[in-house]
Amino acid sequence: MNLARLRQICLARLAELRDQGLRIPTPFDAAALCARVGDCLGQPIRLVGVPMPAGAPFGLTLFTDNGHIIAYEQGTSRVHQDHIIAHELGHVLLDHRSYAVDDETAAQLLMPTLRPAMVHQVLNRTGAYSRQEEQEAEMMATILLEEASRREEARRSVSTGGDGLSETDAALYARLRHGLEQPHH
Numbered sequence: 001m002n003l004a005r006l007r008q009i010c011l012a013r014l015a016e017l018r019d020q021g022l023r024i025p026t027p028f029d030a031a032a033l034c035a036r037v038g039d040c041l042g043q044p045i046r047l048v049g050v051p052m053p054a055g056a057p058f059g060l061t062l063f064t065d066n067g068h069i070i071a072y073e074q075g076t077s078r079v080h081q082d083h084i085i086a087h088e089l090g091h092v093l094l095d096h097r098s099y100a101v102d103d104e105t106a107a108q109l110l111m112p113t114l115r116p117a118m119v120h121q122v123l124n125r126t127g128a129y130s131r132q133e134e135q136e137a138e139m140m141a142t143i144l145l146e147e148a149s150r151r152e153e154a155r156r157s158v159s160t161g162g163d164g165l166s167e168t169d170a171a172l173y174a175r176l177r178h179g180l181e182q183p184h185h
C-alpha cells in the first residue's frame with residue numbers, strides 16, 4: 001500500500017475519533033493522550049516504562065479484559081519515548097489485534113519488580129504485527145506527533161490577547177525567569 005493511501009486511512013480514523021471528542025494534547029503529552037484515547041474508546045490504557053530486552057521492539061501493546069497496557073522502553077530520550085508510545089497508540093487506534101494477556105499476567109506486568117521478566121515472557125510467546133500493521137501504526141504516530149507540533153506552533157504564534165498566558169508562554173517565562181535568577185559564573 002502506498003504512503004498516501006496509508007495517510008488517508010489514518011486521517012479518516014482520526015477524524016472519526018475527533019467526532020467522538022478526542023483531542024490531541026498540545027504540546028504533545030503521551031500520558032495525557034493515552035488517557036484521552038482510553039476515555040474515547042471506553043478502554044483504559046495503562047503506560048508502563050520498562051527496560052525492554054535487547055533485540056526486542058521498543059514498545060509493546062497488550063490487551064486485557066480491563067483495557068490496554070502499553071509497555072515502552074524507559075531508558076531512552078523523552079522524544080523517542082513519545083514516538084514509541086505514539087506508535088503503540090497507533091496500533092490501538094487502528095484496532096490492530098493486540099497481544100491478549102490474562103489478568104494475572106497483566107497484574108504482574110504492572111508490578112515494577114516483575115515487569116522486565118513479564119515483558120520477556122510475553123514477547124517469547126506472542127507473534128508480531130504484520131508489516132502492513134506496522135506501517136499503519138508508524139503513519140499514525142507520525143500524524144499524531146505532526147498534528148501536536150503544528151498546533152503547538154500555531155499557538156506560539158498567536159498573541160495571547162491579554163487573557164492570560166498560554167501554557168507554553170507560561171512555561172517559557174518560567175524558564176526565562178529561572179535562567180535570569182541563576183547566578184552567572
Ligand SMILES: [Zn+2]
Pocket residue numbers: 087088091129133134137
Ligand atoms: Zn508496531
